[in-house]
Amino acid sequence: MRAISSFPDPEQPATGRIPPEVEVGLYRNMLRVRNAEETLAALYREKEMRTPTHFGVGQEGVAVGVCEALLPGDVVYTHHRCHTHYLAKGGSLLGLVAELYGREDGCSRGRGGSVHLTDRSVGLMGSSPILGQGVALAVGSALAFKMDGASTVAVSFFGEGTCDEGVVYESFNYASVNKLPVLLVCENNFYATESPLETRQPSGTRLCDRARAFQISAEKVDGNDVAAVYEAAQRALARIRAGEGPQFLECETYRWLEHVGPMFDHELARTYRTREEVEAWMQRCPVKRAGHRLLARGLATQAGLDEWRREVVDEMTAVVAQAKASPWPDPSTLFENVY
Amino acid sequence: MRAISSFPDPEQPATGRIPPEVEVGLYRNMLRVRNAEETLAALYREKEMRTPTHFGVGQEGVAVGVCEALLPGDVVYTHHRCHTHYLAKGGSLLGLVAELYGREDGCSRGRGGSVHLTDRSVGLMGSSPILGQGVALAVGSALAFKMDGASTVAVSFFGEGTCDEGVVYESFNYASVNKLPVLLVCENNFYATESPLETRQPSGTRLCDRARAFQISAEKVDGNDVAAVYEAAQRALARIRAGEGPQFLECETYRWLEHVGPMFDHELARTYRTREEVEAWMQRCPVKRAGHRLLARGLATQAGLDEWRREVVDEMTAVVAQAKASPWPDPSTLFENVY
Amino acid sequence: MRNIKYSEALSEGLVQAMERDPGIFVTGIAVDYPSGIFGSTTEALRRFGPKRVFDAPAMENALTGIAIGAAAVGKRPVIVHPRNDFMFLAYDMMINLAAKWKYMYGGNAGSVPIVVRAVIGKGWGQGASHSQSLQSTLAHFPGLSVVMPAFPADAKGLTLAALTHGSPVVILEHRSLYDTTGPVPEEAVATPIGKAAVIREGTDITIVATSFMAYEALHAAQALADDGVSAEVVDVRSIRPLDEATILASVRKTGRLIVADTSWELCGFSSEVAALAAEKAFESLKAPVRRIALADCPAPVSHTLEKVFYPGATTIAKAALVMLGRRDSRLGEIDRADHFKGPY
Amino acid sequence: MRNIKYSEALSEGLVQAMERDPGIFVTGIAVDYPSGIFGSTTEALRRFGPKRVFDAPAMENALTGIAIGAAAVGKRPVIVHPRNDFMFLAYDMMINLAAKWKYMYGGNAGSVPIVVRAVIGKGWGQGASHSQSLQSTLAHFPGLSVVMPAFPADAKGLTLAALTHGSPVVILEHRSLYDTTGPVPEEAVATPIGKAAVIREGTDITIVATSFMAYEALHAAQALADDGVSAEVVDVRSIRPLDEATILASVRKTGRLIVADTSWELCGFSSEVAALAAEKAFESLKAPVRRIALADCPAPVSHTLEKVFYPGATTIAKAALVMLGRRDSRLGEIDRADHFKGPY
Numbered sequence A, B: 001m002r003a004i005s006s007f008p009d010p011e012q013p014a015t016g017r018i019p020p021e022v023e024v025g026l027y028r029n030m031l032r033v034r035n036a037e038e039t040l041a042a043l044y045r046e047k048e049m050r051t052p053t054h055f056g057v058g059q060e061g062v063a064v065g066v067c068e069a070l071l072p073g074d075v076v077y078t079h080h081r082c083h084t085h086y087l088a089k090g091g092s093l094l095g096l097v098a099e100l101y102g103r104e105d106g107c108s109r110g111r112g113g114s115v116h117l118t119d120r121s122v123g124l125m126g127s128s129p130i131l132g133q134g135v136a137l138a139v140g141s142a143l144a145f146k147m148d149g150a151s152t153v154a155v156s157f158f159g160e161g162t163c164d165e166g167v168v169y170e171s172f173n174y175a176s177v178n179k180l181p182v183l184l185v186c187e188n189n190f191y192a193t194e195s196p197l198e199t200r201q202p203s204g205t206r207l208c209d210r211a212r213a214f215q216i217s218a219e220k221v222d223g224n225d226v227a228a229v230y231e232a233a234q235r236a237l238a239r240i241r242a243g244e245g246p247q248f249l250e251c252e253t254y255r256w257l258e259h260v261g262p263m264f265d266h267e268l269a270r271t272y273r274t275r276e277e278v279e280a281w282m283q284r285c286p287v288k289r290a291g292h293r294l295l296a297r298g299l300a301t302q303a304g305l306d307e308w309r310r311e312v313v314d315e316m317t318a319v320v321a322q323a324k325a326s327p328w329p330d331p332s333t334l335f336e337n338v339y
Numbered sequence C, D: 001m002r003n004i005k006y007s008e009a010l011s012e013g014l015v016q017a018m019e020r021d022p023g024i025f026v027t028g029i030a031v032d033y034p035s036g037i038f039g040s041t042t043e044a045l046r047r048f049g050p051k052r053v054f055d056a057p058a059m060e061n062a063l064t065g066i067a068i069g070a071a072a073v074g075k076r077p078v079i080v081h082p083r084n085d086f087m088f089l090a091y092d093m094m095i096n097l098a099a100k101w102k103y104m105y106g107g108n109a110g111s112v113p114i115v116v117r118a119v120i121g122k123g124w125g126q127g128a129s130h131s132q133s134l135q136s137t138l139a140h141f142p143g144l145s146v147v148m149p150a151f152p153a154d155a156k157g158l159t160l161a162a163l164t165h166g167s168p169v170v171i172l173e174h175r176s177l178y179d180t181t182g183p184v185p186e187e188a189v190a191t192p193i194g195k196a197a198v199i200r201e202g203t204d205i206t207i208v209a210t211s212f213m214a215y216e217a218l219h220a221a222q223a224l225a226d227d228g229v230s231a232e233v234v235d236v237r238s239i240r241p242l243d244e245a246t247i248l249a250s251v252r253k254t255g256r257l258i259v260a261d262t263s264w265e266l267c268g269f270s271s272e273v274a275a276l277a278a279e280k281a282f283e284s285l286k287a288p289v290r291r292i293a294l295a296d297c298p299a300p301v302s303h304t305l306e307k308v309f310y311p312g313a314t315t316i317a318k319a320a321l322v323m324l325g326r327r328d329s330r331l332g333e334i335d336r337a338d339h340f341k342g343p344y
């Protein structure tokens, strides 16, 4: 239960002063992401989607909180656990579902699978499953933006496990020397695959201090509080757009499902974390928490929440049908897009 | 003259309480290293040594200060600028000179050249010219020592430019998580090839803070004061041997000659640093400073210093002759030691 | 001899080697998980404990350097990559350092006999960066040994050989092999590094194959036999050093050569063997050599594309018939259904 | 046509490309030093300033990812490695990401047309990790283009081609070539990627060569001519895509093939071309093919060993005579003295 004992110690909690329409937007967006992930995980068990998949259930607060704070032109890079970011940034739902089914209507035309998502029309540049690549990629796009004098920001989402890879520090240093407009969002969910923090980080580690050692200003936030994430992202983005260079955001959160695949750990008798720990974190569900806040602030009624939920369910049901009806890639197209 | 304005701001200066015989040893060792490097640089101009060579003239204080603090069983890894460490750790002088001349008596039998030195009999494991390799290597040997319950320490010497490489942070992290007995010695000479710090490190950078962000305790020292280096190394080694894990030592110093090759920058009209800056640092010569201290402490007379100097010159003269008389590798041995 | 699984054979080889050499330790992502690299490290952990079998952070580059640094002072580290594709991050350490260590210090710095195990992925949409097969790029460099056991006996035998070898060895293990079974001696019998095996004798044509393709080749040879063709199958086992003698002897006997590899053709192993035959068994060749390799594009995900991307037994058998000038054949679709569903 | 140096030709190609495409920038260690990568980036810096030609820290892995990320949003980055050996640290980005980008996003994420220039070292004891030649390991992977200009016109022409190409290109430049001279058009004439050049016609034997070995091959062909042998020399220029047609046409004409490469043999380019001939020009071959490559060991430092490690014109010419069954010859030692003394 170590991961509980370190329940977020955010440097700045949510102010409670987010505009109503934004607060509602954050909630509805999370609801949609949650529903998509849960539906996909359920369908995944049918073994018709042939692509290793890392579900983000439980981590929606980070993706939605950050993406809602972005401007339309900003670009996002994400890692293997990418559905949340893809949808939060506005990626096509059909593109996601059809990609998992390996169809032509997939966002990568069935060539990439779950870990290679893209929707450039909304600035979701790409997800890539090799740890750390996305950090360098975002820094590179930020370099291009700065060269062009644009105010655009590049964002990289990556896990705390990725902070074990050296490329991350090379990228931090470069972004900092050159004061590049990049937001570095670390989703600290306490595990890399099944490895706990103890085997990977010296005790007493504060990831923010690593960023600061590269002269990057850094903030830690409760990743399961979408409002806190949103506000922290806004602060960071404001500093970036003011020319202060890269900013680092550590978001503590938790994944509910197994590392890769649709099951709960207990279903497979996995032992690297306890059921109690998982359930304690499920109590801290970011979606429920945001819903409670809407009710508390009087921004929605329970009936309203239910109605929104029906909407996302209906949308997803229709999209799944559409995805399954999408054509398979034709073998004759095997050699398209190599060069 | 930027590198002057940042003349060392050591966290702890020398105490002045080093035992006389050690103080004398530090000086004589530096004198020997200096003479070897200067002699080799002079001979190098004859173009008979066919091996790219990075001379360490000006940086002797770091190598000698650290190596004098080691115990015989400790092991050292070094980088491309390695002659100083090789000799300071007790590596065979003939092995070095003959290696540069490409002969069988070379420490690597003429196979490795200036950047691949080894003398395992004294714990000089190896030098390797790919930046950062030596840091991981030292951590690996430290892992082995810890596994065996040995009190042996592994040391890595590397430049500040190497701190741009990610492998360094992977290694820092690993050494720290596992509390490995490794001393990480960064020779900050302000340049990597001809690139100044500004293009490589965010302003305000303190390399010690990078180590500390990985929970490694760190100290910065005036690398041109061999006594300060020696004492800092002793402190760090004591902590390591007490089981406190890796320690980081940043030593500010300066190289007098061009990055690779035997010339002074001004001889080649190189512009990346000014002649004034180089000369200001030459004023801070670590060998002269140590000599002055011996005189001031009454541990030697000027005649004594001159005598020591003659000794190292005589030794070197004899060794050069011996190296040049050493046989060439026989072409029939080309395939020895591949597997 | 009892039959055991490939994963069990790997495990047994590792355990027997660790019993004899206390300097061996095993590390890498997931080696101490209950899943234990498809079961191949589980028994070693149980027997020797977490001091000798332990997890590592994702830091492929430094970890390899750390293994080399441990080997330099007398250890025999085994590092495991759950996907060989991650090993690109360690190429500097493997090629610029491990491969050259012994040579470039003139033998005076000893040797760094690390063992690097890495898994080749295939199928179930593992995609472009989780399904490559890196033997050719590693074997290009003198100083490394690269082996690819296809059968359980060699999984054990090559593990044992690697763990007494005097220089670095890379063992590439194909994901599709862990559950295959075969006869494996209980004793510690090493498979010599640098020796190929003729795993089926024949007279009409030689099929040289690597790793999983050795299964496909056997399957093809079986089908060809029904069709009156006698194919000899050589499981190459070691990519470097390459057993030229065994390959050349077979080619000289049959006069025809197909090479089936798990990777691409260009500058790959299939080209190597074809070149070898053209250089050193030219006079015996009765027909052009034929290379069988991955389609020349990155691995796609959708299974309609995977199906045409990967060559299989049918590809090999048909190539053999063409080479023999056969115009008719009883051969149908002989590829086996792919039932793999993870875990990956 | 005026004669200019290889380094000047690289520079001219770069400058002309940068004039036309404001999205091109150049970075990497030392690109803005006065030495300017043997003068090849100096003029670009003078003309376009430090915003488009700028230094980088030693961080090969991230820098490559950064170039890819810049390319993904429309830039055309050129990165330069002062030694191609350092590029191993970037293999993950180059092979797992750049090479596959266009394909694995189904074309929907556009392309990342980075250009990676890297220098092959040789001689003066540059040693095991500063003198390799990595074309084969990169060309193995679909999605990358790998070119090796040997002559000034192609140094310029392939630079121009790379800088308008729709996907990543690696340009490998041999250290021994920068000071060579040759005719180069003043206009921006691209050398097509994927096209080999017959640089000397002949009828008795085909010599296919890469990079610096094309010089050695020409030199050998000259000497052979004096000895009554007519050798055709093909400068392959592109390793991937490989111009099979030009190579095969030459082999079909002469019936004999020598391949001379700057790297090792095993799974290398020399094997690739030998395999190609054995597969697709088999009926024309009159003799076994012959591969000429580095001695199968890491590069030694001492020049007594370097001398036997590197093959040269003599090696090629002698191989030709042997292949032609010649028992006597007027050929002496034809290798040129190596006057190289750095800077490296």
Ligand SMILES: Cc1ncc(C[n+]2csc(CCOP(=O)(O)OP(=O)(O)O)c2C)c(N)n1
Binding pocket: A080, A081, A129, A130, A131, A158, A159, A160, A161, A162, A163, A189, A191, A192, A193, A259, C029, C058, C060, C086, C089
């Ligand atoms: C370079 C590299 N090494 C190893 C892996 C295998 N791998 C996939 S996900 C993962 C754990 C990543 O942990 P983290 O970054 O914390 O993300 P999380 O899965 O927790 O969201 C690992 C080790 C990989 N994909 N890439």
Ligand SMILES: Cc1ncc(C[n+]2csc(CCOP(=O)(O)OP(=O)(O)O)c2C)c(N)n1
Binding pocket: B080, B081, B129, B130, B131, B158, B159, B160, B161, B162, B163, B189, B191, B192, B193, B259, D029, D058, D060, D086, D089
């Ligand atoms: C991986 C790698 N990248 C680039 C180089 C080229 N290189 C050799 S020395 C050097 C500068 C190193 O600077 P620093 O570490 O500060 O050591 P110094 O030369 O100043 O002693 C560089 C970039 C290299 N050897 N290895």
Ligand SMILES: [Mg+2]
Binding pocket: A159, A160, A161, A187, A188, A189, A190, A191, A192, A193
């Ligand atoms: Mg994690």
Ligand SMILES: [Mg+2]
Binding pocket: B159, B160, B161, B187, B188, B189, B190, B191, B192, B193
């Ligand atoms: Mg330096």
